[in-house]
Each structure stands twice: as C-alpha cells, then as structure tokens.
Amino acid sequence: MGMVGTVGLVLHPQRDSKEAIDTILGWAAAHDVMVLGLPDEVGRIDCSAVAVDAESLVERADLLVSLGGDGTMLRTMRLNAGRETPVLGVNLGRLGFLAEIDVAELAGALSAIDRHRHTVEPRMAVRTCLRGREELTAFNDIALVRTPGEGLAAVTVTPAGHPFVNYAADAVIVATSTGSTAYSFSAGGPVVSPRVEAVLVVPAAAHSAFNRALVLPADEEVTLELLPASGRLAVELDGAVVGHVRPGDRVTVTACPGAAKVVRLGTTFYERARRKLRVDGSAEIA
Numbered sequence: 001m002g003m004v005g006t007v008g009l010v011l012h013p014q015r016d017s018k019e020a021i022d023t024i025l026g027w028a029a030a031h032d033v034m035v036l037g038l039p040d041e042v043g044r045i046d047c048s049a050v051a052v053d054a055e056s057l058v059e060r061a062d063l064l065v066s067l068g069g070d071g072t073m074l075r076t077m078r079l080n081a082g083r084e085t086p087v088l089g090v091n092l093g094r095l096g097f098l099a100e101i102d103v104a105e106l107a108g109a110l111s112a113i114d115r116h117r118h119t120v121e122p123r124m125a126v127r128t129c130l131r132g133r134e135e136l137t138a139f140n141d142i143a144l145v146r147t148p149g150e151g152l153a154a155v156t157v158t159p160a161g162h163p164f165v166n167y168a169a170d171a172v173i174v175a176t177s178t179g180s181t182a183y184s185f186s187a188g189g190p191v192v193s194p195r196v197e198a199v200l201v202v203p204a205a206a207h208s209a210f211n212r213a214l215v216l217p218a219d220e221e222v223t224l225e226l227l228p229a230s231g232r233l234a235v236e237l238d239g240a241v242v243g244h245v246r247p248g249d250r251v252t253v254t255a256c257p258g259a260a261k262v263v264r265l266g267t268t269f270y271e272r273a274r275r276k277l278r279v280d281g282s283a284e285i286a
Contacts, residue, residue: 002031002114002115003062003063003113003114003115003116004031004033004062004063004110004113004114005033005034005062006033006034006035006036006060006061006062006063007024007028007033007034007035007036007061007062007063007064007065007110008035008036008037008057008058008060008061008063008064008065008085009021009024009035009036009037009038009041009042009049009064009065009067010037010038010041010057010064010065010066010067010068010072010075010076010079011037011038011041011042011045011067011068011072012067012068012069012071012072012092012093013041015067015068015069015092015093016092017045017067017068017092018045019103020067020090020092020103020106021045021047021049021067022047023103023106023107024065024106024110025047025048025049026107027106027107027110027111031114034050035048035049035050036049036050036051036052036056036057036060036061037049037050037051037052037057038051038052038053038054038057039051039052039053054079057079058079058080058083058085061085062085063085063086063087063088063110063113063263064076064079064080064085064086064087064088065087065088065090066087066088066089066090066098066099067090067092068090068092068093068099069091069092069093069094069096069099070089070096070097070098070099070182071238071239072089073087073089073096073098073099074098074138074139074140074238076089077123077125077139077259077260077262078137078138078139078238080260081125081137081139081256081259081260082256082259084261085261086113086118086120086261086262086263087260087261087262087263088100088101088109088110088113088263089101089262089263090102090103090106091103096276097178097181097269097272097273097276098178098262100262100263100264100265100267101265109263109265112265113263113265117265118263118264118265119263119264119265120261120262120263120264121194121195121261121262121263121264122257122258122259122260122261122262123139123176123178123194123258123259123260123261123262124139124176124177124178124194124197124218124255124256124257124258124259125137125138125139125176125255125256125259125260126138126139126141126142126174126175126176126199126253126254126255126256127253127254127255127256128142128251128252128253128254129252130235130242130243130245130251131249133242133243136237136242137237137256137259138176138179138237138238139176139178139179139238139259139260140175140176140178140179140182140183140238140239141173141174141175141176141179141182141183141184141236141238142173142174142235142236142237142251142253143171143172143173143174143183143204143235143236144171144172144224144226144233144234144235144236144245144251145170145171145204145233145234145235145236146169146170146171146231146233146234147231147232147233147234147244150231150232151229151230151231151232152168152169152170152207152229152230152231153167153168153169153170153171153172153226153230153231153233154166154167154168154226154227154228154229154230154231154247155167155169155172155224155225155226155227155230156224156225156227157172157201157214157222157223157224158222158223158224158225159201159214159216159220159221159222159223160216160220160221160222164214165210165214166208166227167203167206167208167210168206168207168208168229169203169204169205169206169207169208169211170204170205171183171187171203171204171205172201172202172203172204172224173187173189173200173201173202173203173204174199174200174201174222174224174253175189175199175200175201175202176194176198176199176200176255177192177193177194177195177196177197177198177200178194179200179238180192180200181273181276181277182239183204183239184200184202184213185277186204187202187203187204187205187213188202188204188211188213189202189213190213190215191273191277192215193269193270194269195269197217197218197255197257198215198216198217198218199215199216199217199218199220199222199253199255200213200214200215200216201213201214201216201222202214218255218257219255221252221253221254221255222252222253223250223251223252223253224250224251224252224253225248225249225250226245226246226247226248226249226250227247228247228248229247230246230247232244232245232246233245233246235251
C-alpha cells in the first residue's frame, strides 16, 4: 500500500503554479489520491483540489507540497509545526535551500514518496511569546531589528540565565541551523548543517568591539533584554514583522528540535549551499 492517500497544497501567493498543480492532480487521479488546498489559494485557480481550512489541511494530509520558494516552504512548515507529516518543497523560482525538486521532477518525486523511497530530514524551530500574543514559531530566525530613526538595537544576551554580552547593532538575530544561510549568513554568521541542533545569536552591523556570533545548544533558552539606550525594535519572524519591543522588554527564545519534517530525495545540504552561496574557495587555488 502506498504512503500517500491525501496531498495538501500550499501555494506561493503570486507565482504561476498551474503546471505543478496539473501534475499533482494528474498523478493523484491515477493513484486514487485526494488533493486538498487552502480556500484563498485554490479558489483563485481553476482546479479540482478540495478547499479546506488550515487545521483540516495539516490534520488530513499524508504529504504537504509547498509550491513556491523558501518563503512558501517556511510558511508550510509553520502551518505544520509539531506534526510528523513530511513537507515536499517544489521550486517555482530561484534556487532555494529548502525546496527539493523542480516541477519537471514532481510526478516522479510523488511516486518515490508513495513507495517510501525517500528520507525525512528533521528541522528545528525557535519559539517566543510577545506580550499579549500567542506563541510564535520560526524555522529560520527571530530577529530584533532597528527601526529607522529610532536608535540602535542595544541588547543584553543571556543564555541559560547567565548574562554574557551586550550588543549594539542594527539587529540581533536568533537563528536555527536552517536559518544559518539566511539573515544570519548576511550578517556574518557561520554556515551550519541542519543536522546540527544549535541556536545562533548573531549581531548585524555591530557597533562594538565584540561582534562575534554565539552558537548555543538547543536545550538552553536565550533571553534578549533591551537596554535603556536601545531604540524601539521590530520583531521579525522568518523575515515578517510581527510586533515591536521597547527598552526594558525581554524576548526569550527556546528551541524546538524536530518541529518539522522535510522530504529529501538525494540532494545534500552541501550541494545546495555550494550552488546557492556560490562557494568556490580561494581564487589563488587552481
């Protein structure tokens, strides 16, 4: 018996996904598989996928398929956080780290997954609570970012209850290993394999002598406290602003290992990183 009885779709809000959806629907019809989608997404496309709410989508699907780029993949992982349902990323644009295949490979990939000819890669998340908000989950990073005209991010970093360093920077980023190749990387942080369950704390454009990133174990929570000298900071969750904090506020971040499961069909993190980051090494070495 095949693994896949129901496929759930999550679509990029703008990119053309018709070819991919037609491929999925054709494969599903041939294998007696149901296809579900979110109402506002499948409603704008003329297709036979059944519209259901987000909770029903993740509860009923045996496989979630993200059609878009890394942003769509991150959204799919957040929708599915804490569940065992694997997520297959299908690239509809630029090469990303999380998407596993292109549209041309989609039918073969679905058959391989249905026959259990794939691996599942666990991905860690980071979580926090803002005042008056429910718990927030990110798979790349949670960042405290300076608001233009309102001063730097002046933040005390306290891992495991022990104050360690004060950063003055344009932003302070708390990233997962998955997020090590995103905002954290652009700020000078290390590239970390997603198999490493670690939390990175990285200052962006630090205005202090100590400007190094911290690498913390996943079982230690880290608290960021805004100092009196700090400006009002935006709180970004995987790149989207979800709130603001002010001097005196504290943001505590905890890790959630294995919060999502990503389908892999043979590519490695190192292959993807070399292509995406254009890693060639020294020009002086032939």
